Structure formats: structure tokens, C-alpha cells
Amino acid sequence: MSYFKLPEEILKGGSFLVEDTKSDEVFIPEEFNEEQLGIYDMVKDFCLKEIHGLGILKVAQMDASKHMDEILAIFDKASELGLMSVAIPEEYEGLGLDFNTGLLYSEAISMAFSFATTIGAQTSIGSLPIVYYGTEEQKKKYLPGIASGEIKAAYALTEPSSGSDANSGKTNATLNKAKTHYILNGQKMWITNGGFADVFIVFAKIDDDKNLSAFIVEKAFGGIELGAEEKKLGIKASSTVQVFFNNCEVPVENLLSERGEGFKIALNILNSGRAKLAAGGVGGAKFALDQAIKYANQREQFGTPISSFGAMKYKIGQGVAWAFATESAVYRTGYNIDRKYDALREEGATDSEAKVKSLREFAIECAIIKVQGSELLDYATDEALQIHGGMGYSMETGIEMGYRDARITRIYEGTNEINRMLSVAELTKRAMQTKEINLMGEGKKIPAHLIGELIPFRSGKKLKEETRIVENIKKAFLLISGAAGRSLGKKLVDEQEIVMNFADILAEAFICESALLRVKKLAKNKDLDQKNLDIKKAAMRLYLYEALDRVRKAGYDAINSYASGAEKIVMRRLLMLLTPPYEINPKSLRRKVAEACIEADGYCL
Ligand SMILES: Cc1cc2nc3c(=O)[nH]c(=O)nc-3n(C[C@H](O)[C@H](O)[C@H](O)COP(=O)(O)OP(=O)(O)OC[C@H]3O[C@@H](n4cnc5c(N)ncnc54)[C@H](O)[C@@H]3O)c2cc1C
Numbered sequence: 016m017s018y019f020k021l022p023e024e025i026l027k028g029g030s031f032l033v034e035d036t037k038s039d040e041v042f043i044p045e046e047f048n049e050e051q052l053g054i055y056d057m058v059k060d061f062c063l064k065e066i067h068g069l070g071i072l073k074v075a076q077m078d079a080s081k082h083m084d085e086i087l088a089i090f091d092k093a094s095e096l097g098l099m100s101v102a103i104p105e106e107y108e109g110l111g112l113d114f115n116t117g118l119l120y121s122e123a124i125s126m127a128f129s130f131a132t133t134i135g136a137q138t139s140i141g142s143l144p145i146v147y148y149g150t151e152e153q154k155k156k157y158l159p160g161i162a163s164g165e166i167k168a169a170y171a172l173t174e175p176s177s178g179s180d181a182n183s184g185k186t187n188a189t190l191n192k193a194k195t196h197y198i199l200n201g202q203k204m205w206i207t208n209g210g211f212a213d214v215f216i217v218f219a220k221i222d223d224d225k226n227l228s229a230f231i232v233e234k235a236f237g238g239i240e241l242g243a244e245e246k247k248l249g250i251k252a253s254s255t256v257q258v259f260f261n262n263c264e265v266p267v268e269n270l271l272s273e274r275g276e277g278f279k280i281a282l283n284i285l286n287s288g289r290a291k292l293a294a295g296g297v298g299g300a301k302f303a304l305d306q307a308i309k310y311a312n313q314r315e316q317f318g319t320p321i322s323s324f325g326a327m328k329y330k331i332g333q334g335v336a337w338a339f340a341t342e343s344a345v346y347r348t349g350y351n352i353d354r355k356y357d358a359l360r361e362e363g364a365t366d367s368e369a370k371v372k373s374l375r376e377f378a379i380e381c382a383i384i385k386v387q388g389s390e391l392l393d394y395a396t397d398e399a400l401q402i403h404g405g406m407g408y409s410m411e412t413g414i415e416m417g418y419r420d421a422r423i424t425r426i427y428e429g430t431n432e433i434n435r436m437l438s439v440a441e442l443t444k445r446a447m448q449t450k451e452i453n454l455m456g457e458g459k460k461i462p463a464h465l466i467g468e469l470i471p472f473r474s475g476k477k478l479k480e481e482t483r484i485v486e487n488i489k490k491a492f493l494l495i496s497g498a499a500g501r502s503l504g505k506k507l508v509d510e511q512e513i514v515m516n517f518a519d520i521l522a523e524a525f526i527c528e529s530a531l532l533r534v535k536k537l538a539k540n541k542d543l544d545q546k547n548l549d550i551k552k553a554a555m556r557l558y559l560y561e562a563l564d565r566v567r568k569a570g571y572d573a574i575n576s577y578a579s580g581a582e583k584i585v586m587r588r589l590l591m592l593l594t595p596p597y598e599i600n601p602k603s604l605r606r607k608v609a610e611a612c613i614e615a616d617g618y619c620l
Contacts, residue, residue, distance in 0.1 A: 031380075091164065115350045125296070141214070145231060187199070208253070305618040327609075333557070348377055355373035400415060488562070
């Protein structure tokens with residue numbers, strides 16, 4: 016019998032922590048249908064033909080400050096194929112893809128290197144504010160052009176003095192005397208697509224407002240100056256500039272939503288951006304690993320392909336297992352967002368309301384997968400470079416470009432530190448303020464349930480031990496965070512190091528459970544694609560093995576940081592009971608996963 020109860024309302028963000036989700040309640044990537052996979056293939060073909068086809072050395076040397084014409088030519092080709100229209104509803108001449116198919120699209124477009132950022136800004140942060148919050152007139156005026164690529168879009172939130180603290184921006188808007196226009200003054204920084212955008216979603220404060228408002232600003236309004244293209248570590252072919260507003264006149268009808276609603280808009284758009292970034296991270300990681308496996312098979316040293324060496328198999332096995340687990344969590348989240356959207360529509364919400372609310376519901380999961388997707392990508396591109404040895408360091412293979420490009424994903428769409436803190440803060444809010452999640456109640460019950468946890472985990476056919484590991488990671492979070500909350504009270508928010516420990520345990524609970532449920536669902540449903548089930552099981556187990564170690568470390572860190580005396584001893588003992596060794600052979604599992612991919616000559620899960 017499971018410790019956690021079955022969900023009363025499965026579509027509750029964050030509820031995975033206190034409820035026992037069944038495998039048939041989650042979506043797994045093996046369930047994508049032919050149409051969805053067709054979109055993936057079409058986007059992949061575009062990347063391979065139009066971008067990789069230029070030659071990797073050329074792509075690696077492309078820089079927005081020097082190659083704008085070529086970059087815009089690729090933008091136009093993508094537009095002709097309809098790649099800018101994915102998130103725009105059909106009534107505004109878009110494809111109107113559901114959210115999860117949009118994530119699959121993001122996974123595929125990650126193979127476009129810097130262009131993924133360019134296309135991402137167009138299809139996500141640059142246009143979704145209008146899709147979600149625009150009036151009918153605004154939608155009709157801008158969305159068809161954005162969908163066709165004729166209108167190029169950008170999102171201007173960040174300023175030199177306001178990055179993570181986005182609501183502190185100084186850009187100002189005042190109504191003119193005739194009350195026909197807002198006069199915009201200020202400076203935005205790091206604006207993707209800024210060098211060529213026709214339309215900017217600009218966040219500014221009206222008069223002395225405490226909160227931002229959002230505006231649709233056309234370059235043609237005048238009063239806009241652009242800075243030079245930034246010289247960056249990576250994503251060099253994407254345009255990134257400063258944008259200066261000098262008495263830019265914005266018609267009043269271009270205010271998005273209500274006055275003072277801009278910060279809310281910005282945050283909700285970021286929920287979507289975070290999930291898409293996570294899917295892109297999975298795509299980029301799979302691509303990097305794929306390249307590394309192929310290279311390892313053909314590169315010989317000491318008279319044998321380097322893929323035969325255990326040290327190389329370690330890196331491949333580790334990366335593939337991480338990608339498998341993260342991918343499971345990404346599409347589980349996307350599907351739940353779509354289901355919540357459907358439920359809200361049935362209750363009478365408009366399309367836009369349902370989109371915003373469904374994303375808002377899963378803000379915790381979006382923050383978790385953003386962090387995981389970006390850190391997976393960093394690992395995979397770093398180790399892919401290492402597997403390529405000196406060739407990885409050369410521009411010719413494209414691997415160094417991937418390594419540099421990956422680094423931004425831990426910074427934008429909210430830094431990973433902000434997202435870690437946000438995941439815990441949002442969960443706490445739902446437990447303490449809105450009482451949607453019964454954290455306290457579940458946490459208090461745990462000590463009594465610990466008897467019987469002394470037996471070491473052993474991996475068996477029925478995945479019982481793995482189920483217990485996932486439950487225990489959840490229990491560890493509830494137990495330690497609950498005790499720390501009681502001990503530190505409101506001071507806990509100032510102890511960010513401890514909050515980050517909690518964020519890591521929380522994330523592992525979600526990622527591990529997603530990987531486990533995927534394997535369980537596959538094992539139960541023989542009509543699903545069973546390819547590599549055994550390898551997938553090994554990847555899941557390997558991920559759990561690693562995660563358990565991270566949970567143990569984060570848990571001890573938290574306890575050793577906040578507790579003292581008898582409480583410290585008791586809490587450490589309880590954590591030990593919850594995270595005993597998981598008796599698997601990690602070397603064999605890594606080899607199993609790696610050898611399957613080596614034999615397939617590429618990423619094969
Ligand atoms: C290439 C690129 C493209 C971008 N594109 C866009 C775009 O299109 N539109 C747009 O509006 N913005 C864009 N950005 C901006 C991006 O979103 C910000 O860089 C990001 O939000 C971080 O802000 P910051 O750079 O000011 O860093 P800061 O906020 O100064 O953060 C610096 C460090 O301090 C940490 N930190 C900050 N606050 C806290 C806190 N409260 N607690 C703990 N740690 C904290 C951060 O995690 C980080 O490690 C882009 C940035 C880059 C580099």
C-alpha cells in the first residue's frame with residue numbers, strides 16, 4: 016500500500032509531492048502520435064537542411080553583428096515553413112498547437128543552435144503576451160503577421176538595473192495631455208531579436224505606479240534607438256541589443272491588459288518560456304550526446320574505438336539517463352498543462368484565460384524542469400566536448416558552439432537560483448496561504464511511518480523498491496522542510512542556502528517519479544512502443560541511484576545548517592532511514608545504457 020493517497024484532483028500543480036500519481040495518469044513521450052512526430056521531423060529537417068547544411072564551421076562563425084542578412088534569410092525560410100506560427104491560435108492564422116506539441120517543437124528546434132533563441136523569442140515571449148492578454152483588435156492586428164514572420168517580435172523586460180528583480184524597472188510611461196498616447200522613456204537591455212524586431216512587448220511603469228504595465232510597441236512609432244549587437248559567449252547568431260525609448264509615442268489602445276498588470280503578465284509568460292526552455296534543453300542534450308556517441312564510435316585510440324572504454328561509457332550512460340528522466344518530467348508537465356486547459360475551457364474560461372491559468376497552475380513544475388533542462392544541457396554539451404577531445408575544442412565540429420550556447424539557459428527565463436527559490440516559495444504559498452496542498456499534515460505523519468525503512472532498497476522486477484525511493488524522497492522533503500519551517504519560521508526565506516537544498520530535493524521527487532511512472536506505464540501497456548524498455552528501466556534506475564545521493568547530501572546540508580542538539584541527531588537518523596543505499600550496480604547500468612546507444616550509433620532512448 017502506498018503511503019501517499021491517490022489524487023482527488025490530479026490537475027493541481029505541486030500536488031505530486033503529497034499524492035500518489037498512477038502511471039496511467041501521466042503522459043509519456045512514447046505516446047506522441049504521428050501528427051506530432053511529423054511536426055518534430057519537419058522541424059528537425061529544417062534545422063539539418065537550412066542550418067547544419069550551411070556547414071558547421073560557417074554556422075559557428077555566424078555573428079549577429081556581421082551576418083544579419085544571412086540570419087534574416089534563415090528567419091524567412093523558417094517563416095515560409097510555418098515555424099513562426101506554432102503557438103498562434105488558428106483564428107489568427109497560426110497552427111494553434113497544444114502546449115505539449117509546442118514542447119516537442121521546442122525540443123526539435125533546439126537543433127537550430129542560436130536560431131532556436133531567435134525563433135523562441137518570436138514564437139514565445141515576443142508573441143504570447145498578445146495571445147494571452149491581447150484584445151480582439153490587438154490580436155487581429157499583430158498575430159497573423161507574427162505567425163507568418165512578416166512581423167518580427169521581441170520581449171523587453173530587463174533593464175541595466177533590473178534583471179532578476181524585474182518589477183524594479185525604471186522605464187516610464189505617461190499619458191499625453193490629449194490622452195491618446197503613452198509617452199515611453201527608458202532603457203532595456205539584453206533584448207533578443209531587438210536588432211531587427213518590428214514589435215516589442217515593453218514593460219514600463221505608468222507614472223509612479225508600483226507595478227509594471229505592458230505595451231505593444233511598434234518600431235514604426237519612432238523614438239526608439241538600438242544599441243550595438245552585444246558581444247556574447249554563445250548564441251552569437253541571435254540578435255541581442257539594448258533598446259532606448261526616447262519619448263516613444265504608444266497609442267493608448269496598445270496597452271496590454273490593464274494598467275499595473277505587466278508584472279503578472281511577465282511572470283506568466285515566463286512559465287511558458289521555462290517549460291519550452293526545458294524541452295529545448297532535452298533536445299540539445301540528446302543531440303550533443305548523439306554526436307558524442309557517433310564520434311566515440313569512429314575515433315580510435317590504442318587500436319580500438321574510444322566508445323569501448325569504460326570512462327567514455329560512464330559519460331554516455333550518465334548523460335542518457337539524465338536526459339531520459341528530464342524528458343519524462345517535461346512532457347508530463349506539458350500534458351498536465353493541456354489537461355488543465357481543457358478542464359478550464361469546459362468550465363467556461365476563454366482560450367486566453369485557460370492558457371494563462373493552466374500555466375500558472377503548474378508554475379512549480381515549470382520552474383523545476385527549467386532548472387533540470389538547462390543543467391542537463393550543460394552536462395551533456397560539456398561531456399560531449401570532452402568525448403571529442405581536441406576536436407571538441409575546435410570550431411569545426413560545432414561541439415564548442417553547443418557548449419557555449421548552452422550556458423545561457425541557466426541565466427535567462429529567470430536564473431536557476433531564482434527558479435529554485437521560486438519552486439519552494441510557490442509550494443509554500445500553496446500550503447500556507449491558499450491551503451491547496453496539505454504539506455504540514457503530510458509532513459507530521461512521516462516519523463510514524465518510518466518503521467520498516469531499515470531494509471535496504473533492492474531493485475526487483477516489480478519496481479517496488481524504486482516506488483519506495485520516490486515516496487521516500489517526497490517524505491524527506493516534507494520531513495526536513497517542515498521541521499526547518501517550524502524551527503526558523505519566517506526567517507527561513509532569508510536562509511537561501513537551505514531553501515536551495517529543499518528545491519533540489521523537491522526537483523528530484525518530481526523528476527524521479529516522472530521517470531519511474533514512464534517505465535511503469537511502458538511495462539503495463541504492451542501496445543505502446545516497447546523499444547528499449549529494458550534500457551529505459553536501466554536509465555531510470557541509474558537516475559534514481561544518482562538522485563538519491565543528491566537528496567541525501569542536500570538533506571544533510573539542510574539539517575546541519577538549521578538544526579542543533581537532539582533535533583539534529585534525530586533528523587539525521589530519520590534521513591538515513593529514508594535514504595538507505597540503493598543496491599544496484601551503477602557500473603553495469605551505465606554500461607548497459609551506454610552500450611545500447613553505442614550499438615545504435617546514436618542516442619537511442
Ligand atoms: C543572451 C541574453 C538574452 C536575453 N534575452 C532577453 C530578452 O529577450 N528579454 C528580456 O527582457 N531579457 C533578456 N535577457 C535578460 C535575462 O533574462 C537576465 O539576464 C536574467 O533575468 C538575469 O538578470 P541579470 O542579468 O540582471 O542578473 P542579476 O539579476 O543581476 O543576477 C546576477 C546573479 O545574482 C543572482 N540573484 C539575483 N537576485 C537574487 C536573489 N533574490 N536571490 C538569490 N540570488 C539572486 C542571480 O541568480 C545571478 O546568479 C537576456 C539575457 C541574455 C544574457
